[in-house]
Amino acid sequence: MSTDTLAADLETALPTTLFRFATAGSVDDGKSTLVGRLLHDSKAILADTLDAVARTSADRGFGGEKGGIDLALLTDGLRAEREQGITIDVAYRYFATDRRSFILADCPGHVQYTKNTVTGASTADAVVVLIDARKGVLEQTRRHLSVLQLLRVAHVIVAVNKIDLVEFSESVFREIEADVQQVGRELGLGSDGISDLLVIPVSALDGDNVVDRSERTPWYTGPALLEVLETLPAADELESHLESFRFPVQLVIRPQGALAPDAVAAGLDVEAYRDYRAYAGQITEGSVKVGDQVSVLTPGQDPRTTTVAGIDFAGSSLEEAAAPQSVALRLADEFDVARGDTIAAAGTVREASADLYAALCWLSPKPLREGAKVLVKHGTRTVQAVVRNVSGKLDLSTFKLEGASSLELNDIGHAQLRLAAALPLENYLHHRRTGAFLVIDPLDGNTLAAGLVKDHPGDHEDERYSI
């Protein structure tokens, strides 16, 4: 493409949006090749990188006499990984099309799949799970899908890979598709109105149905993988219109005398800003307008209600803002508001609680024991907590809860924690941000677990989400 046409394209192009997705798969299902194929065919790989990969492919004799480029090398890891034959958790990759910029969290599947899948899926709008067409749905596939259901990933795409190795057989694909949908039904995935489940036949090696629809699968009339990724609504698009406003306060902006010299030089009214006071944060859910009634939630105090007097962002005043915007809110009443407080749409928050019932994805080699003292980071507040009990461990292949009194690395279990201060906890099922928390080791500061808030026993939690 000449730079003139490119300049014209850049002039007329609509602003692209951001879409985050993750990949998960079992050993040898061709995930690296699929990721390499997406990067290569969307032209995200520049010539010097491609040259290096082509040289290495030739050195290793890839493709025999025919030659070719081993696309898996595009995601080749660090030297530390090659030397030790290990894969270090999640790698992030970037590519863009005319419509979207993509952030891809490439999660290795074999070792520590729960840890990696949980990490990648926690920020993902969609997750692509790979299945080898010759092997079909494996136990690991069930495990992956159940983690994705638990984390409430909005879109799950199952890529049935190596379809070329089963002679592009429709019957093989349909059988796997039916198995996937069966697992989805058991989990409530794809039929619960929250998530959807798509199954696509692909050959990552040859590129069938990855970027372009393939002529070799005439029986498949759906979109290619990249088309799906370009058109699916991002989680914020789906959620910010459905959910109530939530805003954890990060810090108070109160410059007093210390106004920014560049802002003053640009004509900021020093007198008018002498008593400026605003609460900085990122909207985690929903949207807010100037004049909206909001409640300030401070642990240990009753909610205080006021109205939004202004929404500021770096010198502009906004009429409204929505997740995931970072802004500064001014309130009509001069309350004492601090980091760790939450500002929420009035009348939409249930009572704060110091009793936390949760599903924990255990991510540390140090096991969880009943009675352990931990830290819980929820929104912008970190509080001390004690683990009252562990009530069970999930068998990810049967989706049943088994008895357990401790959790080990990569286990997912249920636990009850008692917090040192009551927090505005919300069920993760309906609040992917305010229902999430970290469990942190107070001794070395390491992250021990990803926590998902559940309803208290006796509250009417939907049985479908009982895992």
Place this chain on the structure above:
Amino acid sequence: MSTFLTEETQVTDAAVSTRLSSLDTLESEAIHIIREVVAEFEKPALLFSGGKDSVVMLHLATKAFWPGKVPFPVLHVDTGHNFPEVIDFRDRTVERLGLKLVVGSVQEFIDSGELAERADGTRNPLQTVPLLDAIQRNKFDAVFGGGRRDEDKARAKERILSLRDEFGQWDPRNQRPELWNLYNGRHTVGQHVRAFPISNWTELDIWRYIERENIELPGLYYAHEREVFARDGMWRAVGEVSQPLPHEEVITKTVRYRTVGDMSCTGAVESDAYTVSDVVVEVAASTLTERGATRADDRISEAAMEDRKKDGYF
């Protein structure tokens, strides 16, 4: 089989008009991270070289705390081999924003014998020792950097908050999982954290943002005439510390820099991109990665960045 093609399509149509652009989303994410670090750490600092990524970082910090001042100092590790116009730009920026500037000097460490000049004359890898010294002397517990994951495969695997031990070392096998937008910055005495709020930006995002926000950069990012000579497949500027060998012919070319680092290892590219919009077009059409095109230090080996990071480099 899917609901997104049916019922949910309506939700999408309604949402599209208010959907943030990718630049707005990246900006929001970076500001959130900058504010988290300022709220949770005692003494942060921002690594500021005058390079485009650190300039964007500083711009984001001014937006995060508006109308207040940026509440932390900037730290420059001076290799002594700087482009003079970059140092001038650095000083003007610090003055304009009313910031405190802390300088760690490679030259001072060479003069005192604590560091030795390398045979190839490159000083970029020598920055680690003065950097760690400045961090310890000033008791910085968090240091913001403008590192991006699209730059290099070692960076692609690094966390947004990257814990470093008392020697500044990165341990790729022992990183904390980063979940949702909940960042865990806890550290023990002697440890510090490197924070990379623009991890998820690409080179093109940076340039589009510079264009959109009308951010000033040192002039050498734009096409200009310069005396250069060819070395290692790059155009190297003639300067005090960068002299041609007898067989290297000096010619005048219209060039610009894609990265700005140590004058002894940063190469220029031939370019007629005189304005920021020219550069956006040039970067979008480029067939070479920015480090591959212009950094001698990253060409030393495939794992050059990985090795430097483990030793405490950014």
